[in-house]
Amino acid sequence: MSLAARAGGSGKYSAYSLVKHGLLRQRWSPAWRRHDLRDSYDVVIVGGGVHGLAAAYYLAAKHGITNVAVLEKGYIGGGGSGRNTAILRSNYLTPDGVRFYERSMELYRGLAADLNFNVMFSRRGHLTLAHSDASLRTMRWRSEVNKLEGVDSDVIGPGEVKRLVPYLDVSDEARYPVLGALYHPPGGIIRHDAVVWGYARGADARGVHIHPGTEVTGIEVKHGKVQAVRTGRGRIATPVVLNCTAGWSTLICDMAGVRTPIQTFPLQAAVTEPVRPFLHAVVVSGSLHVYVSQTDRGELVLGASVDPFPSYSMRGSLDFIEGLAGHVLELMPSLAELRVLRQWAGLCDMTPDFSPIMGLTPVDGFLVDVGWGTYGFKAGPVSGEAMAACIAANKPPPIIAAFDLARFAEGRQLGEKGAASVGH
Numbered sequence: 001m002s003l004a005a006r007a008g009g010s011g012k013y014s015a016y017s018l019v020k021h022g023l024l025r026q027r028w029s030p031a032w033r034r035h036d037l038r039d040s041y042d043v044v045i046v047g048g049g050v051h052g053l054a055a056a057y058y059l060a061a062k063h064g065i066t067n068v069a070v071l072e073k074g075y076i077g078g079g080g081s082g083r084n085t086a087i088l089r090s091n092y093l094t095p096d097g098v099r100f101y102e103r104s105m106e107l108y109r110g111l112a113a114d115l116n117f118n119v120m121f122s123r124r125g126h127l128t129l130a131h132s133d134a135s136l137r138t139m140r141w142r143s144e145v146n147k148l149e150g151v152d153s154d155v156i157g158p159g160e161v162k163r164l165v166p167y168l169d170v171s172d173e174a175r176y177p178v179l180g181a182l183y184h185p186p187g188g189i190i191r192h193d194a195v196v197w198g199y200a201r202g203a204d205a206r207g208v209h210i211h212p213g214t215e216v217t218g219i220e221v222k223h224g225k226v227q228a229v230r231t232g233r234g235r236i237a238t239p240v241v242l243n244c245t246a247g248w249s250t251l252i253c254d255m256a257g258v259r260t261p262i263q264t265f266p267l268q269a270a271v272t273e274p275v276r277p278f279l280h281a282v283v284v285s286g287s288l289h290v291y292v293s294q295t296d297r298g299e300l301v302l303g304a305s306v307d308p309f310p311s312y313s314m315r316g317s318l319d320f321i322e323g324l325a326g327h328v329l330e331l332m333p334s335l336a337e338l339r340v341l342r343q344w345a346g347l348c349d350m351t352p353d354f355s356p357i358m359g360l361t362p363v364d365g366f367l368v369d370v371g372w373g374t375y376g377f378k379a380g381p382v383s384g385e386a387m388a389a390c391i392a393a394n395k396p397p398p399i400i401a402a403f404d405l406a407r408f409a410e411g412r413q414l415g416e417k418g419a420a421s422v423g424h
């Protein structure tokens with residue numbers, strides 16, 4: 001059956017369908033449909049963010065498993081997936097991390113064609129600034145690991161940094177002089193909402209039921225095996241539950257009786273008024289705890305590291321915006337007159353080794369795709385692909401083998417901190 005036929009009326013997006021809809025004054029049908037809640041599904045995915053929706057999409061598209069429900073307590077993309085700053089890159093520190101994120105970049109590069117949805121991927125080049133000999137050393141290490149894994153990444157000097165980002169202060173007078181940078185040309189930004197909506201539309205077209213406004217309140221486990229989930233709209237019998245709830249993931253794990261070493265921290269970001277395009281690359285400073293990119297509309301997107309205390313609060317704070325503005329001006333003093341339009345916060349599920357927790361758990365039928373911290377949006381496609389394969393085979397594929405839950409009990413932590421903190 002063609003995608004158009006399966007899409008339940010939304011059809012294939014193309015120049016032809018745009019003209020046809022315009023000429024015939026046809027309304028576009030919803031990108032995904034509403035369904036009654038079935039009393040059983042083969043797979044229940046908790047969390048309607050990029051991870052849950054990508055897993056649903058690949059389950060249907062690659063494995064033909066379509067009796068699947070995605071349960072979302074709020075609206076689709078209302079968690080971190082709709083609040084992040086959408087930086088994509090694969091220049092991580094550990095070989096496991098680099099291989100994993102590079103597969104995601106590969107999927108992202110083909111995603112618009114795969115989903116028939118413009119996800120607005122923009123390759124910009126990603127610069128992580130070094131302000132000390134110690135960070136230069138870590139960047140050399142990272143770039144060597146990256147090259148061994150076939151990822152384009154190199155350490156460059158201040159002159160080259162200035163050529164790529166002319167407005168950056170690379171002088172000796174800067175409070176934290178720029179000694180060099182890790183330059184990752186394939187890095188970039190994407191439109192986060194489009195990714196979420198594209199996956200939702202693709203999953204819906206293949207028969208997945210997407211249920212916004214459906215909160216999971218309990219998970220029934222009997223003799224070590226998942227039996228059902230309880231929701232605000234009723235009970236659903238199922239043999240497989242996949243937890244994709246990021247900042248809320250420990251609450252869902254608790255329902256199944258599975259413990260994870262995750263703590264939830266708020267992460268804030270801000271956006272300025274739009275200005276003429278002047279900043280092509282994504283600029284990150286781990287030492288100053290800030291990063292800056294410019295959207296296609298001209299706004300500067302500014303971010304930092306997580307708030308210093310665990311919390312489920314999603315409120316912005318004055319403290320954050322003051323610190324952020326100060327550090328951004330240390331990098332680019334000429335932005336002093338720019339006004340901040342708004343700031344917001346999301347929740348991040350931090351693990352001790354800055355790597356995710358993916359795959360099977362001691363409870364049969366309860367799987368996790370969690371521990372995404374401040375860097376999980378870029379991992380959406382590869383995680384969806386890997387978790388779909390894991391569910392289909394009841395066995396984790398090699399690409400996520402290192403991210404198993406047992407590593408914390410067995411002392412096999414991954415040590416991704418040097419690449420994951422602030423770099424997003």
Ligand SMILES: Cc1cc2nc3c(=O)[nH]c(=O)nc-3n(C[C@H](O)[C@H](O)[C@H](O)COP(=O)(O)OP(=O)(O)OC[C@H]3O[C@@H](n4cnc5c(N)ncnc54)[C@H](O)[C@@H]3O)c2cc1C
Nearest residue numbers: 049050051073079080081084085087216346375376377378
């Ligand atoms: C400000 C900010 C900037 C970031 N920047 C970047 C970046 O530049 N690059 C990057 O790669 N990552 C970034 N991240 C991290 C990224 O946003 C997350 O790691 C990623 O979006 C996690 O996706 P997810 O699908 O796992 O979870 P989410 O998108 O958070 O989705 C989880 C969903 O689960 C739902 N849920 C929770 N409990 C229940 C329940 N009981 N029943 C039903 N549904 C429930 C929630 O409502 C939510 O919609 C950033 C995060 C923030 C907050």
